[in-house]
Amino acid sequence: MTKVHxxxxxxxxxxxEAIDGAIEGLKNFKNMGLSVVEISHRTPEWEETMExxxxxxxxxxxxxxxxxxxxxxxxxxxxxxxxxxxxxxEGRKAAYTKTGTWAGNAIKExxxxxxxxxxxxxxxxxxxxxxxxxxxxxxxxxxHITTNNTIFGTxxxxxxxxxxPLVADMSSDIFSRPIDLKRYDLIYAGAQKNMGIAGVTxxxxxxxxxxxxxxxxxxxxxxxxxxxxxSMFNTPPVFxxxxxxxxxxxxxxxxxxxxxxxxxxxxxxxxxxxxDRNPLFEGTTTVEDRSMMNLNFxxxxxxxxxxxxxxxxxxxCVGLEGHRSIGxxxxxxxxxxxxxxxxxxxxxxxxxxxxxxxxKIQVAAxxxx
Amino acid sequence: MTKVHxxxxxxxxxxxEAIDGAIEGLKNFKNMGLSVVEISHRTPEWEETMExxxxxxxxxxxxxxxxxxxxxxxxxxxxxxxxxxxxxxEGRKAAYTKTGTWAGNAIKExxxxxxxxxxxxxxxxxxxxxxxxxxxxxxxxxxHITTNNTIFGTxxxxxxxxxxPLVADMSSDIFSRPIDLKRYDLIYAGAQKNMGIAGVTxxxxxxxxxxxxxxxxxxxxxxxxxxxxxSMFNTPPVFxxxxxxxxxxxxxxxxxxxxxxxxxxxxxxxxxxxxDRNPLFEGTTTVEDRSMMNLNFxxxxxxxxxxxxxxxxxxxCVGLEGHRSIGxxxxxxxxxxxxxxxxxxxxxxxxxxxxxxxxKIQVAAxxxx
Numbered sequence: 063m064t065k066v067h068x069x070x071x072x073x074x075x076x077x078x079e080a081i082d083g084a085i086e087g088l089k090n091f092k093n094m095g096l097s098v099v100e101i102s103h104r105t106p107e108w109e110e111t112m113e114x115x116x117x118x119x120x121x122x123x124x125x126x127x128x129x130x131x132x133x134x135x136x137x138x139x140x141x142x143x144x145x146x147x148x149x150x151x152e153g154r155k156a157a158y159t160k161t162g163t164w165a166g167n168a169i170k171e172x173x174x175x176x177x178x179x180x181x182x183x184x185x186x187x188x189x190x191x192x193x194x195x196x197x198x199x200x201x202x203x204x205x206h207i208t209t210n211n212t213i214f215g216t217x218x219x220x221x222x223x224x225x226x227p228l229v230a231d232m233s234s235d236i237f238s239r240p241i242d243l244k245r246y247d248l249i250y251a252g253a254q255k256n257m258g259i260a261g262v263t264x265x266x267x268x269x270x271x272x273x274x275x276x277x278x279x280x281x282x283x284x285x286x287x288x289x290x291x292x293s294m295f296n297t298p299p300v301f302x303x304x305x306x307x308x309x310x311x312x313x314x315x316x317x318x319x320x321x322x323x324x325x326x327x328x329x330x331x332x333x334x335x336x337x338d339r340n341p342l343f344e345g346t347t348t349v350e351d352r353s354m355m356n357l358n359f360x361x362x363x364x365x366x367x368x369x370x371x372x373x374x375x376x377x378x379c380v381g382l383e384g385h386r387s388i389g390x391x392x393x394x395x396x397x398x399x400x401x402x403x404x405x406x407x408x409x410x411x412x413x414x415x416x417x418x419x420x421x422k423i424q425v426a427a428x429x430x431x
Numbered sequence: 432m433t434k435v436h437x438x439x440x441x442x443x444x445x446x447x448e449a450i451d452g453a454i455e456g457l458k459n460f461k462n463m464g465l466s467v468v469e470i471s472h473r474t475p476e477w478e479e480t481m482e483x484x485x486x487x488x489x490x491x492x493x494x495x496x497x498x499x500x501x502x503x504x505x506x507x508x509x510x511x512x513x514x515x516x517x518x519x520x521e522g523r524k525a526a527y528t529k530t531g532t533w534a535g536n537a538i539k540e541x542x543x544x545x546x547x548x549x550x551x552x553x554x555x556x557x558x559x560x561x562x563x564x565x566x567x568x569x570x571x572x573x574x575h576i577t578t579n580n581t582i583f584g585t586x587x588x589x590x591x592x593x594x595x596p597l598v599a600d601m602s603s604d605i606f607s608r609p610i611d612l613k614r615y616d617l618i619y620a621g622a623q624k625n626m627g628i629a630g631v632t633x634x635x636x637x638x639x640x641x642x643x644x645x646x647x648x649x650x651x652x653x654x655x656x657x658x659x660x661x662s663m664f665n666t667p668p669v670f671x672x673x674x675x676x677x678x679x680x681x682x683x684x685x686x687x688x689x690x691x692x693x694x695x696x697x698x699x700x701x702x703x704x705x706x707d708r709n710p711l712f713e714g715t716t717t718v719e720d721r722s723m724m725n726l727n728f729x730x731x732x733x734x735x736x737x738x739x740x741x742x743x744x745x746x747x748c749v750g751l752e753g754h755r756s757i758g759x760x761x762x763x764x765x766x767x768x769x770x771x772x773x774x775x776x777x778x779x780x781x782x783x784x785x786x787x788x789x790x791k792i793q794v795a796a797x798x799x800x
Contacts, residue, residue: 066464070471073669081466085454095435095747097450099628099674102439102750135504135630136651139665143649167650174649254666259468261504261630261668280512280543281536282505296508297623299630300442301670305468378464381471 067403070381071212071356072234072255075398080258080308087304099301103294112292115307122310122319123243125266132265132288133303138233141250141263142168145229146175148285149248150203151276157181157202157226161218162189162211163387168231172206175277181205188388189214191348200225203275204247210235212255213385215358215392216351221245227271235355236264237313238397239323247271253302256355256396258309261302313397322397329395329404330354336408340415342366342425346390360390363425367391370414377410379403436772439750440581440725441603441624444767449627449677456673468670472663481661484676491679491688492612494635501634501657502672507602510619510632511537514598515544517654518617519572520645526550526571526595530587531558531580532756537600541575544646550574557757558583560717569594572644573616579604581624582754584727584761585720590614596640604724605633606682607766608692616640622671625724625765627678630671682766691766698764698773699723705777709784711735711794715759729759732794736760739783746779748772 068075091098092107101108116131125131134140145168150156155177158169161184172178179202182193189211198205204227210217212234221228227247236251247268254260265285272286281287287295293303313322334352337343337359346358361367367390374382384390393407417423437444460467461476470477485500494500503509514537519525524546527538530553541547548571551562558580567574573596579586581603590597596616605620616637623629634654641655650656656664662672682691703721706712706728715727730736736759743751753759762776786792 064464068465068469070469073469073472073666076466076469081457081468085457088450088454088457094749095433096437096749097445099450100437100439100442100445103442103629104755135506135509135668137504137665139651140504143651171649171651174647252666254669259670260472260666261671278543280540282508282512282540296506297442297621297629299504299668299671300623301628302630302668380463380465386473 064378067379067406068381068399069379069393069395069403069407071385071392071394072252073260074255074381074394074396076259076305077309077312077398079312080305083308084301084305098304103297103300108300111304111307112294112298115303115310118307118310118314119264119266122237122314123241123266125243128268128270129243130267130269130285130289132267132285133293133298133306134263134265134288135261135299137252137260137263138164138231138250139167141231141265142171143174144283144285145204145206145248146172147277147279147283148275149227149229149271150176151274152176154203155179155199155201157198157205159183159193159196159207160185161192161208161216162214164213164231164233165208165211168206168208184216189216190346192216192218192351194222196222198222198224198226202226204229207231210353210355212356212394213387214347215353215356216347217353217355219351227268235353237310237319237322238326238355240319253306255394258306259302261299262306264306309398325401326354326395326397329399329401330357332401332404332408333357333393333395336411340411342415342418343411346388355394355396357393357395358384358388358390359393360384366418366423366425369423373414374407374410377406379407379410433747436748436775437750437768438748438762438764438772438776440754440761440763441621442629443624443750443763443765445628445674446678446681446767448681449674452677453670453674467673472666472669477669480673480676481663481667484672484679487676487679487683488633488635491606491683492610492635494612497637497639498612499636499638499654499658501636501654502662502667502675503632503634503657504630504668506621506629506632507533507600507619508536510600510634511540512543513652513654514573514575514617515541516646516648516652517644518596518598518640519545520643521545523572524548524568524570526567526574528552528562528565528576529554530561530577530585531583533582533600533602534577534580537575537577553585558585559715561585561587561720563591565591567591567593567595571595573598576600579722579724581725581763582756583716584722584725585716586722586724588720596637604722606679606688606691607695607724609688622675624763626682627675628671630668631675633675678767694770695723695764695766698768698770699726701770701773701777702726702762702764705780709780711784711787712780715757724763724765726762726764727753727757727759729753735787735792735794738792742783743776743779746775748776748779
């Protein structure tokens with residue numbers, strides 16, 4: 063089978079080892095003679111895997127007992143509601159930054175529960191940068207950020223000083239780099255970008271944060287329910303957790319987040335270098351806020367974009383379409399994407415440039431090649 | 432590999448064809464050269480599968496356009512909250528029957544949103560029967576039933592006359608028999624018992640029911656959000672939907688719900704006949720309310736139960752432990768379980784009886800063999 067280079071933004075590339083392990087588990091889980099998806103989640107065999115998944119997460123981010131871990135359902139979109147429900151007392155306010163579509167959705171849902179102070183926004187320039195220098199009010203119940211903006215290709219590279227609990231949506235860059243865990247109070251992330259398949263959401267939460275909103279919370283939407291029952295209050299999304307476990311096991315075996323960071327720096331540097339060098343292309347975000355995960359770029363001559371996409375596809379590079387809300391291109395370089403795929407893409411960009419120079423592709427007047 | 436007979440109550444047995452199809456999809460989905468779990472859910476290839484999954488559901492229950500279909504996350508436990516949030520106006524009441532643990536949980540969560548009138552309950556006899564002859568108040572916003580009680584092994588075989596919209600938790604018997612669809616206004620079911628793996632919940636809802644609670648509903652918890660966006664408001668649980676699709680495709684190819692009903696009647700009749708005939712065993716529920724899906728039974732001599740379970744396991748019958756809240760045994764005979772497995776279990780019960788008669792097993796005084 064021809065190797066396909068997978069730049070999808072999510073669901074996204076999974077390490078082959080995780081896919082192979084998932085197939086083994088589907089065939090015969092732990093020699094039970096049954097598939098991992100057709101046994102009770104109360105079997106010791108499955109409970110052991112749940113515990114191992116939690117332990118690997120703790121190992122990767124060096125998470126101590128002061129934090130609880132939960133595997134939940136509903137994606138980041140469900141967390142947008144659960145966070146204020148669990149953390150924002152009636153009559154109090156929370157602070158958010160508006161750095162993209164998902165951050166905007168988080169703000170919209172939080173407004174159901176109280177006043178939301180948008181302390182920083184990059185909406186004025188179509189979310190092409192990360193706002194800085196804002197002030198987080200010390201009377202906010204918490205401060206919410208999106209560490210990586212999948213659609214717009216920006217990433218928070220330096221955390222602001224934060225006088226209140228910090229809540230972070232890490233859906234598209236979790237485990238891509240080391241973090242200073244103690245600065246965070248709640249981290250959440252859908253699995254389908256950087257740690258597995260769609261259908262499970264990881265929540266890492268400082269225990270002392272819980273039970274303080276004073277609200278009546280439906281049982282299933284109370285973080286304590288899931289934490290108290292080790293994410294087995296009801297049937298967990300077994301297969302999604304299994305692939306998450308296998309993906310993070312692969313990550314740990316390959317040097318953990320420190321090594322992933324080095325690989326991600328090398329991959330993104332190689333592609334940004336070509337975006338900046340190649341006269342046909344340009345980046346869409348402020349250089350200092352560029353994401354290592356989602357690299358957005360356009361062509362100076364818009365009329366060439368369709369042709370480039372087709373050329374990339376013909377060369378087995380898929381998932382490069384920019385999000386439908388902004389167009390252009392987006393190359394997602396998640397942990398599982400090998401440097402080799404980036405090199406192939408860079409090669410294609412160079413080849414397209416040569417084709418344009420040699421007149422095989424018509425470049426509009428005014429665009430310099 | 433030795434054939435294992437899988438009586439788990441959920442997650443539960445999946446048709447081998449569905450597992451094989453899932454493995455193929457994990458390896459290479461629709462010849463894309465990529466796994467079904469690592470492509471965007473916005474690709475035409477995936478969107479086509481979503482549409483096919485919905486169409487098969489419509490075909491199986493003969494569902495017209497007056498009903499919408501949604502694939503959601505969070506299991507039945509999330510629906511316990513979403514139902515009153517979407518259907519119960521402030522100041523109105525809803526009617527429920529309390530027929531088991533899950534029905535009890537549904538009532539508990541609904542009480543967050545208004546007065547709940549428990550019109551029928553079998554709690555007085557440990558949920559061993561289905562209450563009947565109760566009156567459903569005509570001013571209730573809706574009436575909620577659990578059609579099959581997984582833990583206690585009872586099933587509703589005749590719907591009551593219902594003057595208000597009928598909401599049914601069909602998690603453990605959906606697609607096991609034909610239904611008179613027009614009598615239902617909302618049907619929901621977690622997939623992991625009778626139609627796939629854990630991680631997706633099917634909701635079938637009459638469109639005219641929507642938008643009437645008058646409540647402010649967080650976007651992600653509003654049925655209209657999921658219906659308007661064809662269950663793609665956010666990333667759906669792709670793999671769980673894929674296995675649901677493959678499982679229902681298998682069901683349809685094997686005669687649909689009518690043929691499944693005949694098979695389920697034959698399977699459950701064979702096992703109940705042995706429970707009733709074999710002097711070592713007895714059923715735990717009222718005969719007329721017996722479930723075709725989950726068959727609960729105990730031994731007259733409790734001291735033999737551990738030995739029987741071990742004997743069954745040694746003969747490759749697994750998942751027979753009764754739920755931890757009631758003990759004894761529970762054999763779940765979902766659609767995917769072949770009659771052959773029931774015959775093996777019946778054979779083991781007969782063999783155990785012979786062993787007891789021949790003195791190989793010590794039966795307590797007073798128990799007749």
